[in-house]
Amino acid sequence: MTPQQPLAASNARVKDARRLSRRSARAERRLFLADGPKAVEGALAVPDCVVEVFATPAAREHHAGLLGGAPVTLVDDRAIAALSDSVSPAGLVAVCRFLDLPTAEALTDADLAVLCADVRDPGNAGTVVRTADAAGAAAVVLAGDSVDAYNPKTVRASVGSLFHLPVAVERDVGAAVRAAQDAGLVVLAADGGGEVDLFAADDLLRGPVAWLFGNEAWGLPDDVAALADHRVRIPIAGAAESLNLATAAAVCLYATARARR
Structure with missing residues (x-):
């Protein structure tokens, strides 16, 4: 099996996820981004919350225990920077379903x-x-x-x-x-x-x-x-x-x- 090549920032899936940085897109799709290990770990603990995790190869290796069997898509550093709101991205960003209750x-x-x-x-x-x-x-x-x-x-x-x-x-x-x-x-x-x-x-x-x-x-x-x-x-x-x-x-x-x- 050919190893998965990390997706670039120009990839359509990355661009689609990046749109969730806008409130209107989040509200329309009822999806949001969780950035960083703590947020991703919290999201993975909630059943059916995480749709997909974007991770750099280094972050996937470093946080293998945290990620477990989660669906991980490898991306390069520029792609993770485009998805992250942090000044120093940690290499993990999850696409999550809305959680709010009545x-x-x-x-x-x-x-x-x-x-x-x-x-x-x-x-x-x-x-x-x-x-x-x-x-x-x-x-x-x-x-x-x-x-x-x-x-x-x-x-x-x-x-x-x-x-x-x-x-x-x-x-x-x-x-x-x-x-x-x-x-x-x-x-x-x-x-x-x-x-x-x-x-x-x-x-x-x-x-x-x-x-x-x-x-x-x-x-x-x-x-x-x-x-x-x-x-x-x-x-x-x-x-x-x-x-x-x-x-x-x-x-x-x-x-x-x-x-x-």
């Missing part, structure tokens, strides 16, 4: 969830997914005008966590909040002007809760925060005006995890 389904049986309202930065969104996974949350909902869950930067920033817990996409922030409440979760809006101090909220945090986080620049509008059951503020001891989104999410989620120990 909001109500994602929140079923959850006792800790995250609702993101109008989160626009893909790195922040991916970091929140990663943090939610690490803190033991059961679901993440990207609501309103939030960034695409399958944006390459979001997938990369989640470091595989996108594949570990249910993620839902909900256009209506109010509908996401109501779905969480209907699932038995107390919705806590992270709000610098909140009436509840995070450090005095252990009784609240021990129950089933969904944290509601707002946009990086303007936070939660009053009408959105008013939908929550409580507004919770993170104490600021120094002169800083506020915390950035990813840090605030980490503080709130780990305060919840600590209260439950």
